[in-house]
Structures are given as C-alpha cells and as structure tokens.
Amino acid sequence: MSRRVVRQSKFRHVFGQPVKADQMYEDIRVSKVTWDSSFCAVNPKFVAIIVESGGGGAFIVLPLAKTGRVDKNYPLVTGHTAPVLDIDWCPHNDNVIASASEDTTVMVWQVPDYVPVRNITEPVVTLEGHSKRVGIISWHPTARNVLLSAGCDNLVILWNVGTGETLLVLEDMHTDLIYNVGWNRNGSLLVTTCKDKKVRVIDPRKQQVLAKNFEEPIALQEMDTSNGVLLPFYDPDSSIVYLCGKGDSSIRYFEITDEAPYVHYLNTYSSKEPQRGMGFMPKRGLDVSKCEIARFFKLHERKCEPIVMTVPRKSDLFQDDLYPDTPGPEPALEADEWLSGKDAEPILISLRDGYVPVKNRELKVVKKNILDNKPPPGRRHSHSTCNPDFSQPALEEVLEEIRALKETVQAQEKRISDLENKLCQFTNGTD
Structure with a gap:
C-alpha cells in the first residue's frame, strides 16, 4: 500500500481573520473610478485611501490608530485637478507618499505625524512629463528618491524626486496600455505587464528589454476571474503570493517553492462583502508577538477592514523562522549612484524587538537652477x-x-x- 506524504511547510496552516468591528475604518467614501489599481496604500504609520472628491482628485490619510467612524470633514490630501488613480508610500520615509492622476501629473506629498487642521493642498514637488493620464507609480526599493511612473501614453518615466528631474524615459517598449510594473529586490530590473499580452523584463538604465514572450510557464494555476482583475501581493520573506480579486470577496494565497510543481495552494480567506481595493502592509509593520505574517486593508464601499494572516504557534517567543531580517527604512543608494550603474541589496533590520517607526523626516527638494x-x-x-x-x-x-x-x-x-x-x-x- 502506498502512503500519501503531506508536504512539509510552516505556512500550511496560515489562516486569515478580520479585526473587531471597533478596529475598522468606517464612513469612507471610497473612489468609484474604474481603474485597476489597489486604491489603498499602507505603512507602519498610516493607511491612505483614494476617495470620492468633487472638482478634482483626493485621498485620505489616517493614522493606523485612528479607527472607527471617520468624520465627514476629516482633512484630505487634495491638489490634483482630476481623479487620483494610484498612490504609493515611500519605502524610505513613512511620511512621504506619491500620487498619480488623470490630470497627467505625479505629486509627492509630506504627511505630518499629527492630524492636520485643513486639507493638504501643496505637494512637495509636482512631476510633469506624461501626455496622458498616469495610472501606475512605484518607488525604487533601495535607491533614495527614485520614483517610477507609467501612463496611458505607454511611457515609463523614472524621476529623481529630490531634484524634481527626469532620470530616464523608457519609450517605444510597449505597444499598448501598461497594466502593472514591479521591481526586483535590489531595483536593478523591472517587469511590466501590458495589454498586448506580453510580460517584459527591462533593464531601465540600459533601456533594453531583456526578456519577452515567455513561451511556457513553469506552473499554471486556473483562477476564477469572472468578478474582475486580480491584485497580486508577493511576500519575498515567506515566498507567499496573495491574489485578491476586485469585485470578489476572497483572498487566495499560494506558496512558491524551488521544486515542482512550484506553486502550492494554501488556503482561501472569504468574507461576505466584495472588495473594491486592497492595501498590503510591509513586513516591518506587522505584530510579531502574534505570529502575524501578513496584514491586508480591504476596501468596501464605505469602510476599510483590516484582515490579519496568522501562523498558529503555541510559544510566545519570537519566531525566527517566520521573521527573517527584512528591508528597513534606510536606502542603500542615492539616486545618482543607482543611475550610474551601481546596485545594492536592501539594508535589512531585525524584527526581534518589534519595529518602532521613526519620527517625521522632511523631504527636501533641491531643484537645479x-x-x-x-x-x-x-x-x-x-x-x-x-x-x-x-x-x-x-x-x-x-x-x-x-x-x-x-x-x-x-x-x-x-x-x-x-x-x-x-x-x-x-x-x-x-x-
């Protein structure tokens, strides 16, 4: 008789659960713009959500501790003249966030640690270079002040936020609308998905497409996409990819391994209400005392609901195998160093004693004369x-x-x- 061997993995029993009702964020007018971004960005200090706004575009920034019902007059971040399509927190400064809009601009904002009295209307810097709406922004993982934007003009532009200047413009690489962009771990390469059904691996500094038209995938997983676009979130520390469907009410998660069949289904978290967007907390913002390996901020029509993914453990001690050293808030390179061809791995920090966010650090923009x-x-x-x-x-x-x-x-x-x-x-x- 053959004996079935169960695959050994410390993440086999990961389970998700919502927080208590008083720890949710309610009465938030989540944006109804038909765009396939996550509409939400989180870090160890704040949760930012794109919201409905008359006469332009806006998003709201809430301290993580400010849960419950949000006042209808709570200050917003406004300044765009058209709807905001994407937002992204700077990985090297928890008080700096970038926003992209239909008005063809990218704006970078400084958010104070205290709750402002009125709307924040003046960005630190406005980046202008696209000719059509900008729907994707992404900060460089290791270089200070390097920001990527992709627009409906099929351009990818890299900026030096510290000077407000363009570093690189990647043109004639995409024949159609760019769906998504992602960096590798040290920021030497980026990958894009496009409406022309091609995935491109690009060296931005050489302005070359290194790989395209992958013929055979190493693994194929059938997914139900009838409800809308899938938002993928990958955690390199645990090698788990989470797939969240907009318009869906579930989060499916898989473990990626080096051996066939490479992709292993773990579980599905389901709820009653469909999600309109999703935010994914960086590893340094998790509660290590509760064996929390991921935290999502799930957007509904009028509220934001945190979802916690946990590995059940009996011990209260720090779990080294669940929390390897993870990228911290300090950049490994300056923008000019990266542009000149230098690469560096992220500067790692230990989560053994938990992570305490640093105080507000002002972003200084020095524009050249x-x-x-x-x-x-x-x-x-x-x-x-x-x-x-x-x-x-x-x-x-x-x-x-x-x-x-x-x-x-x-x-x-x-x-x-x-x-x-x-x-x-x-x-x-x-x-």
Whole structure:
C-alpha cells in the first residue's frame, strides 16, 4: 500500500481573520473610478485611501490608530485637478507618499505625524512629463528618491524626486496600455505587464528589454476571474503570493517553492462583502508577538477592514523562522549612484524587538537652477526667435542688469515703506 506524504511547510496552516468591528475604518467614501489599481496604500504609520472628491482628485490619510467612524470633514490630501488613480508610500520615509492622476501629473506629498487642521493642498514637488493620464507609480526599493511612473501614453518615466528631474524615459517598449510594473529586490530590473499580452523584463538604465514572450510557464494555476482583475501581493520573506480579486470577496494565497510543481495552494480567506481595493502592509509593520505574517486593508464601499494572516504557534517567543531580517527604512543608494550603474541589496533590520517607526523626516527638494547650466562656447543652433549669436558675455551682461534691477526695486520698496511709516505717524499725530 502506498502512503500519501503531506508536504512539509510552516505556512500550511496560515489562516486569515478580520479585526473587531471597533478596529475598522468606517464612513469612507471610497473612489468609484474604474481603474485597476489597489486604491489603498499602507505603512507602519498610516493607511491612505483614494476617495470620492468633487472638482478634482483626493485621498485620505489616517493614522493606523485612528479607527472607527471617520468624520465627514476629516482633512484630505487634495491638489490634483482630476481623479487620483494610484498612490504609493515611500519605502524610505513613512511620511512621504506619491500620487498619480488623470490630470497627467505625479505629486509627492509630506504627511505630518499629527492630524492636520485643513486639507493638504501643496505637494512637495509636482512631476510633469506624461501626455496622458498616469495610472501606475512605484518607488525604487533601495535607491533614495527614485520614483517610477507609467501612463496611458505607454511611457515609463523614472524621476529623481529630490531634484524634481527626469532620470530616464523608457519609450517605444510597449505597444499598448501598461497594466502593472514591479521591481526586483535590489531595483536593478523591472517587469511590466501590458495589454498586448506580453510580460517584459527591462533593464531601465540600459533601456533594453531583456526578456519577452515567455513561451511556457513553469506552473499554471486556473483562477476564477469572472468578478474582475486580480491584485497580486508577493511576500519575498515567506515566498507567499496573495491574489485578491476586485469585485470578489476572497483572498487566495499560494506558496512558491524551488521544486515542482512550484506553486502550492494554501488556503482561501472569504468574507461576505466584495472588495473594491486592497492595501498590503510591509513586513516591518506587522505584530510579531502574534505570529502575524501578513496584514491586508480591504476596501468596501464605505469602510476599510483590516484582515490579519496568522501562523498558529503555541510559544510566545519570537519566531525566527517566520521573521527573517527584512528591508528597513534606510536606502542603500542615492539616486545618482543607482543611475550610474551601481546596485545594492536592501539594508535589512531585525524584527526581534518589534519595529518602532521613526519620527517625521522632511523631504527636501533641491531643484537645479537652469542658469547654472552655462551654454557651450561658440554659435548655438536654436529654433527660437532669439539671436543665434547670443554669446556668453552677452548673457552675463543680461544677468548683471537683472541683479541691478533687483537692487533698485529693493531700494524703492524700502523708501516706500519709510514714507508710509512717516505718513502713519503724521496722521496719528493730527487726529
């Protein structure tokens, strides 16, 4: 007689459960825009949700501890002139979030640790380069201030948020709408899915497609996609991929291994209400004392419901096998280093004592002065109406005149102010 051998895995008994009713976020007007993004982004400090907004686009940012009913006048993050389509927290600064919109722009915001009194309307920087709506944004996993955006113009643009400049523009690589973009662990490569039914592995710095048209998958899993698009979330620390269907009410999760059949079905979490979006907590934001290996923020029409995935363990001690060192908030590279060709693995931290978020760190944007880029000597070819023989000495003369005019204006302003003060004294003395 043959004996059936059960596959050994510490994640075989992972189960999901919702939090208590008082730990949910209620009365949130989740966006009804027909776009296939997750509509939600979370980190160890905040949960951000794209919401309905009249006259433009907006999203709400709530501290994780602020659960329960949300006041209808709670401040929003506004500034886009059209609906927001995607949001993403910076992995190296828990107070910085980027948003992409139908208005063709990407905005980066600084969110304070305290609850603001009024709407946040001024972004730290606005990134303009797309000609059509922008539906995908993703931060680089290891390089500081490097942000990727993909739009309906079939372009992928990489930005240096610290200077507000474009680093790279990947064009003529996609023939149709880009569905999704993801980085590898050290950010040296990225992968895209496209409406033309092709998956592309791209080296962004060489601006080359390294692989395309995968002929045979190593594993095939039939899924019911009748309810809508599937949102995949992959946890490299546990090698578990979670599939959440928009319009569906379940979360299916699978373990990925190095041996055939490679993909192993674990379980399905189901609830009564269909989900309109989903947020996935980074590993450093989990409660390690409860053997929590994943936490989702499931969006319904009027609320956000956290779902906790747990591995049952009898011991209260720290479980080393469940929590290997995980990427922390410190970047391994600067933007210029990465652009020059340097790669680095994420800087890892231990979760043995839990993770305490760092205090608010301000994002500083230093835009380069275009006047610092001196034109090359000799005649310049220009399509403008300016004199093509406009030389460097002439430019210096114009700048000197500008400086003199500024000094004159400042002197006149001081003189006017002095006269106003004397007039005020004279008036007060005669009344």
